[in-house]
Structure formats: C-alpha cells, structure tokens
Amino acid sequence: xxxxxxxxxxxxxxxxxxxxxxxxxxxxxxxxxxxxxxxxxxxxxxxxxxxxxxxxxxxxxxxxxxxxxxxxxxxxxxxxxxxxxxxxxxxxxxxxxxxxxxxxxxxxxxxxxxxxxxxxxxxxxxxxxxxxxxxxxxxxxxxxxxxxxxxxxxxxxxxxxxxxxxxxxxxxxxxxxxxxxxxxxxxxxxxxxxxxxxxxxxxxxxxxxxxxxxxxxxxxxxxxxxxxxxxxxxxxxxxxxxxxxxxxxxxxxxxxxxxxxxxxxxxxxxxxxxxxxxxxxxxxxxxxxxxxxxxxxxxxxxxxxxxxxx
Numbered sequence: 001x002x003x004x005x006x007x008x009x010x011x012x013x014x015x016x017x018x019x020x021x022x023x024x025x026x027x028x029x030x031x032x033x034x035x036x037x038x039x040x041x042x043x044x045x046x047x048x049x050x051x052x053x054x055x056x057x058x059x060x061x062x063x064x065x066x067x068x069x070x071x072x073x074x075x076x077x078x079x080x081x082x083x084x085x086x087x088x089x090x091x092x093x094x095x096x097x098x099x100x101x102x103x104x105x106x107x108x109x110x111x112x113x114x115x116x117x118x119x120x121x122x123x124x125x126x127x128x129x130x131x132x133x134x135x136x137x138x139x140x141x142x143x144x145x146x147x148x149x150x151x152x153x154x155x156x157x158x159x160x161x162x163x164x165x166x167x168x169x170x171x172x173x174x175x176x177x178x179x180x181x182x183x184x185x186x187x188x189x190x191x192x193x194x195x196x197x198x199x200x201x202x203x204x205x206x207x208x209x210x211x212x213x214x215x216x217x218x219x220x221x222x223x224x225x226x227x228x229x230x231x232x233x234x235x236x237x238x239x240x241x242x243x244x245x246x247x248x249x250x251x252x253x254x255x256x257x258x259x260x261x262x263x264x265x266x267x268x269x270x271x272x273x274x275x276x277x278x279x280x281x282x283x284x285x286x287x288x289x290x291x292x293x294x295x296x297x298x299x300x301x302x303x304x305x306x307x308x309x310x
Contacts, residue, residue, distance in 0.1 A: 007148045008301060011155020019160050032153045036216040037121040039146050043219060043235065044125020045132075047228055054130060060229060063200060064208070064236030067190055071209045071241060072264045074189025076256045078181040079263035119239050147220045151301070154217065178288050179295040182263050183303070186212060203307055204230045210303035211238040212266035212296040213245075213273075218304060225308040242268045249276040258282060262289035267300060269293035 018024060047053050190209035194200040204226050211218025215238035223231030245252075245265040252260035258281035265273035270293025277289045 003148075007151040008155040011152040011157075012159035013155075014152075015156035015159025017159075018156070025157070025160060028153060028157060032150070032157070035146060035150050035153065037117075039150060039216055039220055040119075040122040040235070041125040041128075042142055042146065043223065043228075043231060044122040045129035046125075046223075047232055048126040048129025049132075050129075050228065053228055053232070054126065056229065057126075057232065060232045061236045063197075064233045064238075065240050066197070067193060067200075067205055067208050067233070068237045068240035068244060070189035070193040071186040071212075071237075071266070072189075072244060074185035074187075074192075075182045075263040075266065076185070076252060076260045078185030078188070079178060079259040080256050082181040082184075083177050083259045083263075122235060144224065147217075147224070150217065150220075154297075175288055175291045176295075178259065178262060179292040179299075181259075182212065182266055182292060182296060183299070185263065186210070186266065204233075207304050207307045208234045208237050210300060210307055212300055213238050213241045213268040214266075214297055214300045215239045215242070218300055221301060221304050222308070225304070241266060242272060245273045246276050249273070249280040253280045258285055259288075261285075262292055265289070265293070267293050267296040270297060 047057065186209040187206050190205045191202060194202045194205035204222070207222055207226070208218070208230070211222075211234055215235050218238055219231045219235035222234045242265065245261060245268065249261040249264075252264055261273065261277040261280055262269045262285060265277065268274075269277055269289040274286065274289055274293070278286050281289075
C-alpha cells in the first residue's frame, strides 16, 4: 500500500508543477471518469468469476447499506454537535438565510445520475465475469495496475488545485470542523455497528466507512488489503451513501440542520452531492461543503491504509 500512496504523492507533485495548464486538466477529468468505470467493471468481473463470492452478494449488499446508514447517522450527529451549535457554526446565520433557498426543496441536479452510471459499470462486470470462461494467466493484476494509474491521476488533480488553501485562508480554521466531525462520526457509527453485528469485523467496517463515499478508490484499496468480499461491501456501501445523500438532502436539513447534507455526503460533497447541498441548505454552505469534500478525498487512502495495517 505504500507504493499506492507514493503514486498519489507523485501525482500531487506533478499536478503542482503543471498548474496553469487548463487544457491538460480539461482532459484529465473525463479520462479519470472512464478509468474509474473500468476499475469498477474489473472489480465486478472479479466478483462475478468467483461463484462463492457471487452467491454472497445480496448479503454483502445488506452489510454495505447498513454501514452506509450508520456512517451517515454518525456524521450528521457529529456535525450537529460540532458545527451546528450556536456560536460554533462555520457559516453565519445571516449568510444562511441570504445564501439560498434553504427550503428543503431539491430539484434534479447536474451529475445526480453519476453514481447510478458508475454502479452500472460494476453491475455489467458481474455477468461478464460469470459468463466468460477463465482467462489465461497474466503476470500482473489488471485492476491493481489501473489502480496505480488512478492514484496518480487523483494526485495530479489534488496537486493542481489550490482551492483548499485559498478557502482556509479566506474562511478561517473553523472550516476544519466539518471534515473533522465527519471523520469522527463516520468511524464512530461504523464501529458501533460492527460491535452490534457479530458478522462485521471492526477494522474492515471502519475501513469501509473511511471511504467517506469515495467508492471507486476505497473499494479497490480494500480489495488489495482485505479481499474481494470486503471490496464489494465498500463499493456498495459508499455508493449507497452518495445516493442516500442525493435523495434525502432536504429531509436532512429539516431534521438535523444545514450542515447535515455535507456531513452525509462526505467526500462526494466536493462534486456529485454539492449541488444537492446548496439547493437544500443554501449557497452559503457551498464553500464549507467543497472544502470538506477535498479534505476527505485526500484523507481516504491514508485512513484506509492506517485502519487496515495497524
């Protein structure tokens, strides 16, 4: 796993050097998207070719969904305690009332179908693995090779984007409260769930939560460390976290306050769930949600590695 983290660090260094080249980065996003889909297809293919694991998929899906709900509940409660209390909010009350509708109404947002399309790549891999006869042995694992490339590209995107540092400078250190609350809440929620459900192991359950909604990278890293069964749980859990946030963002605002959608979305609050957060909580929450998503995206590979190797 050290080599995977080194690939990401190398990408960050490359991204820092290549800053100021918008044409290059306009190509990077679609390339990364297709690489993610390829990785998830390969993951589905591997599971589909394993008859025993394929038979367990419904049970693994239930485990993933339960862990997703636990992660969301834990994150929302922690954000309510650490961010939503009077005098501690990272967004002024006046800004909330003036920043957007905040009405709890959510319209279809651009990119809201992305998790469904990405999940389809995984679902297509399942029958392909089950139907295609055994392939000849090759000296390397294709999914692992592509994972290194994904880590490098993720690093490039992070190294080329100075927005996190800019947002901290503009809005202050209190921005850190939101991602900190999400980390504490997610790990607490998955830990309690693992303690209550004997078939869930503590380390793997917390590692699944440490994906923070970043389903592609987290599932493939967990596959390397804990096997394909937990990789499937991680994929299904983190996709569920993203979809549940998209569907219930207005309800989360009404029941737990304006920080709740960003807390529920985790790492996805920087992209696919950002619009739902802004629509339901108000435009003033765009910067905290975006910053939180960036921080959690960068933390994901380090948290998973730490949890599964200590």
